[in-house]
Amino acid sequence: xxxxxxxxxxxxxxERPRRRxxxxxxxxxxxxxxxxxxxxxxxxxxxxxxxxxxxxxxNTTRDGFPVFGTTTENxxxxxxxxxxxxxxxxxxxxxxxxxxxxxxxxxVAYAIALHGGRYKNALIAAIVVPFFASYLIRMYAxxxxxxxxxxxxxxxxxxxxxxxxxxxxTPWAVIGGLVYGFVVFMILPIYASLExxxxxxxxAGKDLYHSPFRTFLTVTLPATRPGLYGGMLLVFLPALGxxxxxxxxxxxxxxxxxxxxxxxxxxxxxxxxxxxxxxAMMVALTVLMVAYLRATSxxxxxx
Amino acid sequence: MARARRLERKPAVAVAVTxxxxxxxxxxxxxxxxxSFNDQKSLSAFSGFSLRWYDDFFHNDAxxxxxxxxxxxxxxxxxxxxxxxxxxxxxxERVRSRRGRVxxxxxxxxxxxxxIVTGVAALLVFTGVGLKLSLGTxxxxxxxxxxxxxxxxxxxxxxxIPLEVEEAARDLGCxxxxxxxxxxxxxxxxxxxxxxxxVFALVFDDFVLAFFTTGxxxxxxxxxxxxxxxxxxxxxxNAVGTLMLALSALLIVAALLLPRLFNRKxxxxxxxxxxxxx
Numbered sequence: 233x234x235x236x237x238x239x240x241x242x243x244x245x246x247e248r249p250r251r252r253x254x255x256x257x258x259x260x261x262x263x264x265x266x267x268x269x270x271x272x273x274x275x276x277x278x279x280x281x282x283x284x285x286x287x288x289x290x291n292t293t294r295d296g297f298p299v300f301g302t303t304t305e306n307x308x309x310x311x312x313x314x315x316x317x318x319x320x321x322x323x324x325x326x327x328x329x330x331x332x333x334x335x336x337x338x339x340v341a342y343a344i345a346l347h348g349g350r351y352k353n354a355l356i357a358a359i360v361v362p363f364f365a366s367y368l369i370r371m372y373a374x375x376x377x378x379x380x381x382x383x384x385x386x387x388x389x390x391x392x393x394x395x396x397x398x399x400x401x402t403p404w405a406v407i408g409g410l411v412y413g414f415v416v417f418m419i420l421p422i423y424a425s426l427e428x429x430x431x432x433x434x435x436a437g438k439d440l441y442h443s444p445f446r447t448f449l450t451v452t453l454p455a456t457r458p459g460l461y462g463g464m465l466l467v468f469l470p471a472l473g474x475x476x477x478x479x480x481x482x483x484x485x486x487x488x489x490x491x492x493x494x495x496x497x498x499x500x501x502x503x504x505x506x507x508x509x510x511x512a513m514m515v516a517l518t519v520l521m522v523a524y525l526r527a528t529s530x531x532x533x534x535x
Numbered sequence: 536m537a538r539a540r541r542l543e544r545k546p547a548v549a550v551a552v553t554x555x556x557x558x559x560x561x562x563x564x565x566x567x568x569x570x571s572f573n574d575q576k577s578l579s580a581f582s583g584f585s586l587r588w589y590d591d592f593f594h595n596d597a598x599x600x601x602x603x604x605x606x607x608x609x610x611x612x613x614x615x616x617x618x619x620x621x622x623x624x625x626x627x628e629r630v631r632s633r634r635g636r637v638x639x640x641x642x643x644x645x646x647x648x649x650x651i652v653t654g655v656a657a658l659l660v661f662t663g664v665g666l667k668l669s670l671g672t673x674x675x676x677x678x679x680x681x682x683x684x685x686x687x688x689x690x691x692x693x694x695x696i697p698l699e700v701e702e703a704a705r706d707l708g709c710x711x712x713x714x715x716x717x718x719x720x721x722x723x724x725x726x727x728x729x730x731x732x733x734v735f736a737l738v739f740d741d742f743v744l745a746f747f748t749t750g751x752x753x754x755x756x757x758x759x760x761x762x763x764x765x766x767x768x769x770x771x772x773n774a775v776g777t778l779m780l781a782l783s784a785l786l787i788v789a790a791l792l793l794p795r796l797f798n799r800k801x802x803x804x805x806x807x808x809x810x811x812x813x
Binding site for chain 2: 261262263265266268269270272273274275276277278279280281283284287336339340342343344346347357358359360361362364365366367368369370372373374375376377379381382383385386387412444465469470472473474475476479480490493494497498503506507510513514517
């Protein structure tokens with residue numbers, strides 16, 4: 233990495249060896265900077281993942297204490313209709329969240345990036361700020377709004393539009409909560425790729441007498457595909473593992489994998505089974521992610 | 536002219552969706568904030584302005600203890616993540632080796648791992664090595680999770696500082712450590728402040744990791760709030776929630792504005808030369 237272009241007059245003969253020494257000093261410096269954070273991440277992240285995998289083959293003693301082992305019965309226990317239905321439900325909820333997020337995020341990102349004018353940054357900030365402020369409180373806000381004596385139901389009652397409807401404990405409440413929680417991860421990448429786009433392309437499309445809709449399909453959408461794909465992944469990952477939305481806005485009929493895992497660790501106290509669920513979720517996520525990345529990158533190559 | 540107008544025409548659908556989106560985004564939050572000032576218990580009929588729920592909060596020792604715990608966790612985690620994340624960013628940006636790329640990928644993993652997995656894994660590793668669950672274990676888990684944010688932000692800034700500036704410092708007789716301390720770090724100040732504030736805000740109201748790694752007493756504020764709202768809604772929580780939202784929003788606004796503030800005053804190069812003149 234040393235720059236060998238002499239910046240001073242070449243009569244300075246001591247220059248070269250000294251530089252080399254400096255360069256090795258520097259590599260030493262940067263290398264040592266890496267050591268502590270790497271050790272930290274290995275101790276607290278990598279090894280913790282290894283422990284989860286190891287414990288998923290363990291079992292519990294009679295008084296519920298988790299011990300390591302070599303049994304696969306935790307995984308075979310997962311092959312159960314109750315659990316499989318729950319896994320499928322989580323997958324459907326997460327995919328619905330992604331689909332709804334795309335439908336919301338694309339128009340919002342489009343309107344702000346292309347027509348936001350000088351308010352662009354302010355508008356994006358107005359989206360980002362509440363999104364990064366407490367997720368829990370925002371879920372609570374929905375619960376308060378939709379609850380039986382909340383604003384929506386009492387409004388319905390006061391205007392005589394019926395006796396109020398049960399809004400909580402429905403799949404839509406849970407999916408709505410997930411969208412509300414994570415849609416920002418879709419808006420930001422789409423916005424970024426719209427910002428980077430060459431706007432004269434749209435103009436060119438219109439010059440060729442494309443309708444606005446056709447221009448969008450053939451020009452804008454392909455140009456923002458990387459942002460769209462990235463956003464889909466960023467929404468899907470947290471949505472699949474979430475348990476707060478289903479806990480606060482749903483009920484046992486809308487529970488997701490996250491709730492199941494959380495129960496094993498916090499209530500059920502079957503840690504090895506909970507670990508197996510976690511591993512199963514991670515395996516499913518990895519498989520889906522690899523398949524997804526393959527598909528999207530080969531699409532991108534075709535472009 | 537006609538073409539220009541066609542391009543200028545605002546897409547009605549997109550604008551409409553955006554307006555509805557903003558309403559949807561702010562309606563629940565503003566409702567919580569509004570009803571935190573209600574003088575009755577009702578969450579639907581606003582009968583009069585009152586600070587009674589805030590008063591309740593400031594006389595509730597358990598909640599205040601949780602607030603103090605959360606602020607402490609956020610402060611220590613932000614400092615820890617800042618130190619480790621900056622070291623990592625410097626190392627990764629300057630050592631461009633294969634090993635560096637592997638380390639870089641590992642440190643980004645927490646960002647794409649569902650938080651519940653990180654939480655479960657942290658719980659297992661702490662109990663595995665016999666650490667008693669407490670605020671300390673929450674801090675360890677939060678630092679691990681937050682390093683990636685700092686690294687991403689600082690690396691982005693670092694990539695914009697030309698290497699030549701460091702080389703120049705070296706030519707003027709600085710040791711590598713001196714050039715790091717006198718040249719690189721001052722130029723990173725806006726990024727460091729911004730990422731520190733961001734991590735503070737994220738950790739302060741993080742629930743999932745805290746939920747899995749906390750001990751019994753005192754619990755971080757989000758965990759305490761969660762256990763009381765699981766089964767119902769109460770106006771007292773509106774007050775706490777409004778305070779939490781306001782604090783995080785302030786911190787995040789500050790994090791967004793800070794780099795800009797620095798940039799307007801002077802470019803990174805000016806910061807460096809200013810430092811040298813001293």
